[in-house]
Amino acid sequence: MNRLKCSLGYTTVQFCSESSGRYLLARLGIHKKAIVTGIPMDMAHRVSKIQNNRYIQLAESWGWIFGVVVKGAAQTVSTLGSGRRAARPSHVPAELEIDFNFSAIDCSNSDIHSAWREMFNKPDIFWTPQNGGHWVVTRAEHIAKVMKTPEIFSSDQIILPKGAKPIKLLPLEARPDEHGPYRAIIAKRLTPKAVMGMREGVRSIAIEIIDGFYARGECEFVEDFAKRFPIAVFLQLVDLPQSDREKLLRWTEAAVRSKRPTHILTSFLHVMNYLEYWIRERRREPGDDLISDIVNAKIDGKPLSHNDIQSMLTVVLFGGLDTVAAILGFTAKFLAENPEHRQQLIDNPSLIPKAIDEILRLHGIVNLSRYVAEDTELGGVLMKKGDMIQVPNGLYGVDDRFISDPLTVDFNRPNSAASHAAFGMGIHRCVGSTLARMEITVFLEEWLSRIPNFQIEPGQSAITVAGQVNGIEKLPLSWSSPH
Ligand code: HEM
Structure with a gap:
């Protein structure tokens, strides 16, 4: 496993591998370009100690130290899920601007689906300054057009707010x-x-x-x-022990639901390490299962990169x-x-x-x-x-x-x-x-x-x-x- 340090402007993040690091950054909505360099573990430890007053989390997992440290990190991480406000660009007519934040839709008096249906009372296509600024299409005709024209409406970025992508989710974000x-x-x-x-x-x-x-x-x-049910089904799909169900459930839950960035980081790392372990195992001894298929697949005669393998497994795990x-x-x-x-x-x-x-x-x-x-x-x-x-x-x-x-x-x-x-x-x-x-x-x-x-x-x-x-x-x- 590589030991890496990613410098992100003011934020320094240490990870046990480049791909898990990049995935975590994506999950945290940190979209700056990372400069990734190797760093020995003892140095990572010293850096964390030096920056102690600003450090958010230092944890040990399988002997590797990781964490989010250094100036700016707290601010960056606390923006998780809240989105950024953008100014209306000149090509967006004022009458199409509506202040709408999908992650703050109020479901207290109804349910989420009734709340979304309220969108039919707005223009068919409108622009919101929330979450980095984006359009929303509400009608079946336009939803179909966008989904079926990938050359123009690209899947290169599918998560709001947009940003430079730390990792490409495959096959979700692949070009046509x-x-x-x-x-x-x-x-x-x-x-x-x-x-x-x-x-x-x-x-x-x-x-x-x-x-x-x-x-x-x-x-x-x-x-x-x-x-519980889908986790168990995933384990069956990839032919992994059902006895891993509880721990995988705990980690995936925290990775997706926790409000504490440190908890998200630790949990994602656990999931990544878990998948990494099985990637190595299936490389060593392939079986008749999806991980073996992905690990041993070739495209144009070339094996997939480690990042691509991790990305695909992560999409299958979290997608289901x-x-x-x-x-x-x-x-x-x-x-x-x-x-x-x-x-x-x-x-x-x-x-x-x-x-x-x-x-x-x-x-x-x-x-x-x-x-x-x-x-x-x-x-x-x-x-x-x-x-x-x-x-x-x-x-x-x-x-x-x-x-x-x-x-x-x-x-x-x-x-x-x-x-x-x-x-x-x-x-x-x-x-x-x-x-x-x-x-x-x-x-x-x-x-x-x-x-x-x-x-x-x-x-x-x-x-x-x-x-x-x-x-x-x-x-x-x-x-x-x-x-
Ligand atoms: C009711 C359950 C599910 C729903 C509603 C659902 C919904 C979706 C949607 C809407 C997309 C397209 C996303 C896009 O166009 O950007 C998608 C893609 C995908 N889903 Fe599901 N999904 C479900 C279950 C699953 C399960 C069980 C798995 C895995 C075993 C899975 C794996 C994937 C993958 C790998 C893709 C990417 C396909 C591609 O890019 O070609 N999904 N899913």
């Missing part, structure tokens, strides 16, 4: 001309046939988790099921956690609140695939962005090279200009799979969608056969949250316990 081979490596393990082969293992996991709390007659669904957890949570919430719909699935489980699409249509979760690669016009609005556009996929399926009666939930709706963009569109459309659908199907089959009648715990309520992925933080459920 380089994207295919990276995607193909992952896609091979996620075909309908491959996913079908995982199904009974995934079913055992679902049963084991539900059986763990079933007799209690209540659970906090997000903690007790929604987060929060997203699946959120959809499981929104599905359970919807069925807890709508007993007639629940009964339809109990009476007729063959409706489940269409029901999943209908639930996905109303509960889209991904609000990633695109980078305008050349001056262009969209819906009569001029956009300049370098602008960012946020694309709330969830609005696609509830736009009444695209779909009739969008707020009616009809498990028999025709063309249900084409009625939403929850898995994206175009070349980056979710490569894990078949696996995700299978996970939700297995959850519904096993949950409804054990717990057909459940409700949100009386006197309590669900908490939904805003972000670049809409989420659900709390869902207290109860049912008549068998005892």
